Amino acid sequence: MSWALHRIDDRLIHGQVLVAWGARLDPARIWVVDDGVAASAWERDLFREAAPGIDVRVASVAEAATAHAAEASAPRAAFLLVRDLGTARKLGEAGAHVEEWNVGGLHYAPGKEKVNDYVYLDDQDREDAKALLSAGARLIVQDVPASRPQPLGALDPALAP
Amino acid sequence: MSAPLAGEGATPPTKRVPALIVTHADLADALVRAAERVVGSIEDVTLLSNEGLSRDDLQDAIEACVKDWKEGGLLLTDFWGGSCHTCGSAAARRHGEVVIVTGINLPLLLDYLHNRDRLSAPDLAERLQQKGRDSIRVQRGVPA
Numbered sequence: 001m002s003w004a005l006h007r008i009d010d011r012l013i014h015g016q017v018l019v020a021w022g023a024r025l026d027p028a029r030i031w032v033v034d035d036g037v038a039a040s041a042w043e044r045d046l047f048r049e050a051a052p053g054i055d056v057r058v059a060s061v062a063e064a065a066t067a068h069a070a071e072a073s074a075p076r077a078a079f080l081l082v083r084d085l086g087t088a089r090k091l092g093e094a095g096a097h098v099e100e101w102n103v104g105g106l107h108y109a110p111g112k113e114k115v116n117d118y119v120y121l122d123d124q125d126r127e128d129a130k131a132l133l134s135a136g137a138r139l140i141v142q143d144v145p146a147s148r149p150q151p152l153g154a155l156d157p158a159l160a161p
Numbered sequence: 162m163s164a165p166l167a168g169e170g171a172t173p174p175t176k177r178v179p180a181l182i183v184t185h186a187d188l189a190d191a192l193v194r195a196a197e198r199v200v201g202s203i204e205d206v207t208l209l210s211n212e213g214l215s216r217d218d219l220q221d222a223i224e225a226c227v228k229d230w231k232e233g234g235l236l237l238t239d240f241w242g243g244s245c246h247t248c249g250s251a252a253a254r255r256h257g258e259v260v261i262v263t264g265i266n267l268p269l270l271l272d273y274l275h276n277r278d279r280l281s282a283p284d285l286a287e288r289l290q291q292k293g294r295d296s297i298r299v300q301r302g303v304p305a
Contacts, residue, residue: 010217014244014247015185015242042251050241050242050246050247107215107218109215117213118213
């Protein structure tokens with residue numbers, strides 16, 4: 001069981017993750033993989049308290065890469081959340097094998113171009129996406145279970161196969 | 162806002178506990194419009210939606226609202242663990258006496274409006290938690 005969702009979402013833990021994906025996949029653990037959050041005591045506490053009844057583990061990319069294979073065979077479901085494509089890429093390069101990433105929310109920021117209502121990309125994002133794709137990962141855009149999953153390459157011409 | 166309730170008129174308006182309501186979509190706006198149907202026009206309540214905002218942008222928007230609260234205030238959000246709550250928590254941490262109440266509903270909002278001129282932010286938050294919970298009731302055996 002274990003890994004039920006690997007998600008790229010700049011909101012990390014939030015309603016869509018807890019309520020929509022959580023209700024469908026019933027995670028026992030949520031890994032928040034982010035070097036910035038892992039380095040900040042109050043941000044670690046913020047996310048650990050965000051999901052009552054779920055074991056929230058805040059980890060750096062290096063820590064998560066080390067623990068990733070063991071978690072894959074742990075009982076019950078687990079989610080892994082990163083805030084951007086760059087972190088997903090680093091996690092893969094550090095040794096974690098992720099076959100599919102759910103692209104759930106990369107919101108607007110200056111310099112980013114709209115891909116759909118909840119995905120905006122800049123050149124660096126596209127470079128990271130290409131690296132993930134060429135390493136064999138699938139990038140599937142889907143904010144909530146009820147919406148239609150689409151490959152990122154089908155939505156963004158710059159990433160078309 | 163309608164006329165103050167009996168016994169509440171003596172508190173100077175400067176002591177009013179301000180509120181920022183942060184929710185998904187346009188729930189905050191709809192809640193306030195619904196409350197206005199009950200009590201009349203409402204002032205000193207700020208509304209914010211998380212629609213389309215990244216974590217950083219939502220946090221900045223919340224902080225811009227709460228930073229001027231000299232004597233504290235309430236952040237009312239829709240549910241625990243949502244971005245409105247966690248970004249609110251992050252934004253409020255540098256501003257003392259900002260208290261967060263999650264799970265806003267219409268009875269809770271109305272109770273805030275009725276008591277914001279007489280209670281401190283922490284006391285009001287405790288009261289609203291109880292009022293919000295008490296407002297959820299189940300009626301069985303409804304007559305046909």
